[in-house]
Amino acid sequence: MHAANKGFGKVLAVHIGVIAGFFILQFIVPPFHAAMLTRIMVLATYAIGYNILLGYTGLMSLGHAMFFATGLYAAGLSVIYYGLPPLEALLLAILLSAVMSAAMGAITLRTSGVFFLIVTMIFSQVFFLTTLYFNVITGGEEGLVLTRYLKPISLGLFSVELTDSAVKYNFALIIFAIAFLFSLWLTRSPVGRVLVAIRENEERAEMLGYNIYKYKLLAFTMSGTISGMAGAAYALAFAYIGSALASILYSINPLLWTLLGGAGTTIGPIIGTGLMIYIIDFTSGITTSYLIVVGVTLMLLVLAFPPGIVGAIRRRWLRWLP
Amino acid sequence: MASVDDVILETRALSKRFGGLEAVRSVDFRLERGELRAIIGPNGAGKTTFVSMISGRIRPSSGRIIFEGRDITKMKAHDRAGMGIVYTFQIINIFRNLSVYENVSLAVQRRLASGRAGIFRVDEEELHREVDAILKRIGLRDAAEQEAGSLPYGHQRLLDIGLALALNPKLLILDEPMQGLAINEIDEVMRMIRELHRERTILLIEHNMQVVLELAKKITVMDKGSIIAEGTPEEIEGNIEVQKVYLGL
């Protein structure tokens, strides 16, 4: 058997282990940390989506807030204005994010390199400004709270409320697990291998006969759809939508989380997101200029570990990590 | 394809201008199925530019390219590769950070997965078998797990050719495959080219005259963007024009 299949038991065990770990943590940690972990799982889902494009295809976007916010608003607004139950709102949001990212990909992927960065950012800013412009509907900067519109999730015989923190936690866990396992599947699938080939040497991949544009569009759409799913989960779990979540900061965040944890690793985005969210929480308790602290920490980490934390670990010790 | 001489590739008045420079000037060229044709010519003659237009890497300024009776002038490079026109770069071009195995498997996968569903599923067993066969053929089976960029130069060249051959091309274009190789490696690559030629048409750009004379039955000479001579090795060796170009008279 070839090495690609040899270590898969181990790889799968690690990934299932991460999910199981999150599941068990809810029974161990105090409520404050459970709430932190809920947030981390939702935002890690966003980073996982982002990483498909940055880490596995080699395309750096500065406009993913657009997709995160597409999911966020699609879920939030459909709950508020159309009274959709949470899961239906989630599905609608995923669908709209897929359409939105496919359309945006079709346009932005005509550019490359720094132009791609700029074009994605510009579209995302347009989206952000649109959410502000229609503030009568979206609630603009202040945003809207979903709490009194959120219907229970019905699970056949019984139903659960998303306002319950344990439900929130496990809802976030399921969303996260879906994205996480999807990214693992992708790295081992024929598509994923071609995406890596494009990241490594686009010209050669094309001369092998791969339609680069088609594959990039597929990656862009998968990435945007998962980002949108994360946005929808955010709206539903935290019962809030607001245009700050569509701002450029939310395009930069997944980039930083992914780089810190390790672009092109399945686990990196989770470590990066978790670490950053705890660092921000910790430093904002001590100093008001926490963003500077965050920036400096990040620079040091990225300088010390250019491949990111998990990337460095993989390079040195665990070569079999996907 | 039932034509008398069975032309696999033809170019008509094919030209390429880079700004003011006419790198390829109105080239009419015909290649028969099963040929092993060499293209020779001094540096800057336009050889790479010419075959790059055939592979689709460079768009022509004017002229046509016909492959198996089909006008492919406007076709994208990846579609031409899918049709069987495969190009290996003058400068070694492999996935340096991926393993030798992964390199070859990317090429094999492309051939196995030519259907629509193929991008999500390939028969992993078959893939592995074919990759292994290619690795054996290029003699890199023991280096399968090695990072491609860490291979010795000659082995990188073999891998590069291996990628092309894994695609099972109808027309294989080799752009100076001997460049930078040691004598024994040249023999190795020559043996491989001969073996490949049994199944397919080959267009070989090469500076090493000894290699050209040994491999090709027909030689095309380019200079300053044009074809200045074409014929058997003996004819070319006796050609005054060619001697002028090569001796700089």
Ligand SMILES: Nc1ncnc2c1ncn2[C@@H]1O[C@H](COP(=O)(O)OP(=O)(O)OP(=O)(O)O)[C@@H](O)[C@H]1O
């Ligand atoms: N992308 C480009 N832009 C501008 N000029 C180019 C480009 N590619 C090639 N040229 C020029 O076109 C001419 C033909 O180049 P080409 O590479 O086709 O020659 P060649 O016959 O392959 O030479 P060599 O034997 O050195 O590989 C040269 O003068 C070269 O400088």
Ligand SMILES: [Mg+2]
């Ligand atoms: Mg050349």
